[in-house]
Amino acid sequence: GGRERRKERKEPRCRQRKRVGADELSEFEKDSVFPFAGFSSEATARKEEEEEEGAMADSSESVSIDIDMLSFGGKECVVKTSKGSISVYVCGDQEKPPLITYPDVALNSMSCFQGLFFCPEAAPLLLHNFCIYHIDAPGHELGADVISSDAPLLSVDDLADQVAEVLDYFGLQKVLCLGVTAGAYILTLFAMKYRESVLGLILVSPICKAPSWTEWLYNKVLSNVLYFYGMCGIMKECLLQRYFSKEMRCGIQGTESDIIQACRRLLDERQSLNVKRFLQAVNERHDLSDSLHKLECKTLVFVGESSPFRDEAVYMSSKMGRKSCALVEVQACGSLVTEEHPYAMIIPMEFFLMGFGFYRQHPMASSSSSNGSNHSSPSRQCCIAPELLSPESLGIKLKPIKTRIDIQF
Numbered sequence: 001g002g003r004e005r006r007k008e009r010k011e012p013r014c015r016q017r018k019r020v021g022a023d024e025l026s027e028f029e030k031d032s033v034f035p036f037a038g039f040s041s042e043a044t045a046r047k048e049e050e051e052e053e054g055a056m057a058d059s060s061e062s063v064s065i066d067i068d069m070l071s072f073g074g075k076e077c078v079v080k081t082s083k084g085s086i087s088v089y090v091c092g093d094q095e096k097p098p099l100i101t102y103p104d105v106a107l108n109s110m111s112c113f114q115g116l117f118f119c120p121e122a123a124p125l126l127l128h129n130f131c132i133y134h135i136d137a138p139g140h141e142l143g144a145d146v147i148s149s150d151a152p153l154l155s156v157d158d159l160a161d162q163v164a165e166v167l168d169y170f171g172l173q174k175v176l177c178l179g180v181t182a183g184a185y186i187l188t189l190f191a192m193k194y195r196e197s198v199l200g201l202i203l204v205s206p207i208c209k210a211p212s213w214t215e216w217l218y219n220k221v222l223s224n225v226l227y228f229y230g231m232c233g234i235m236k237e238c239l240l241q242r243y244f245s246k247e248m249r250c251g252i253q254g255t256e257s258d259i260i261q262a263c264r265r266l267l268d269e270r271q272s273l274n275v276k277r278f279l280q281a282v283n284e285r286h287d288l289s290d291s292l293h294k295l296e297c298k299t300l301v302f303v304g305e306s307s308p309f310r311d312e313a314v315y316m317s318s319k320m321g322r323k324s325c326a327l328v329e330v331q332a333c334g335s336l337v338t339e340e341h342p343y344a345m346i347i348p349m350e351f352f353l354m355g356f357g358f359y360r361q362h363p364m365a366s367s368s369s370s371n372g373s374n375h376s377s378p379s380r381q382c383c384i385a386p387e388l389l390s391p392e393s394l395g396i397k398l399k400p401i402k403t404r405i406d407i408q409f
Helices: 002-013 027-031 033-037 041-057 109-117 123-127 156-170 182-193 213-229 233-243 246-250 258-269 272-283 289-294 310-320 342-354 365-369
Strands: 014-016 019-021 062-064 075-081 084-091 098-102 131-135 175-180 198-204 298-304 325-330 396-398
Touching (some): 084 156, 098 182, 109 131, 109 175, 109 342, 123 342, 156 272, 175 182, 182 289, 198 342, 213 233, 213 272, 246 258, 325 342
Parallel strands (some): 098 131
Antiparallel strands (some): 019 062, 325 396
């Protein structure tokens, strides 16, 4: 009864994104969503034309948008915490086990995780098993206003505490965490401070050390550029180097890929002062190395071979030990593995999640479940597409992942 009353109080704060006014759509939402998900820009243009024609036939001034294509198909909630408001995008059935995500600097849930969650092989594994809670860094959600200069600067500890308050808001007990670089640091710190709340960690190009003098100075320069010049061309180039490999940035015959072009437009939408605040917090982070071995949860680490954070990710996995941590290096990939090579994450994640009792949905499960069949048996739900069984075809190097599975027939 108490839980139902809590949901009733919080429901008005969440808004369903099903119909969006034309003046409310940013250029990134109209033009740049699909390249991240692997769709061509031509397909995007055709869809826009169809939607515009449908809107002209309607007497209203709003444009009907297929939200399952535009976003994750969930609802956006603004959670008021003791450190300020934070945007959380909830996708899926809230009765399912929770998986929370946290993006890197200047990215949000759509630009950082869309490639992975829109990957066809990810849906029966992630969306079938979990309710996804996409947490954006303060002021990084789509359409965010500039955070007031009177608001105090948040530290990495404050950001980790915000995550804990989000869990309290939704009544979540134990969660799986998925973070990228700066977001991976925040979730690792959260796991250290609230060990009883974290079931496992999936970290993409994570960082764990305090910034070196070189990184500290570099980030200081970037903060000044954001303050005086905003999200200018130089700033975007620096961020693209942080996210993607040289092969992705240069493209074929020197032409930029749709992903890079979309990311540029996304960065234009960011409030530079909000990005500066997050970058400052990350630049003042403290070293977690000595406490990594105390983490009680299992951890899966992905890192691109071309990532500027590769050495730190390898160091972090070594400090955590092979018993609790597995490392996956992705060839010809930068830091943002979730967008550059999301397919490389599927098989390692599947074996990792099997250790917690989560299995891929069988292709026939949905049709059989309508007939009343029960498909809770792991042996009936575990299904891997044959084309994904060759790591070489994905360009990945897998280090052994030791997982014990109890399968009941």
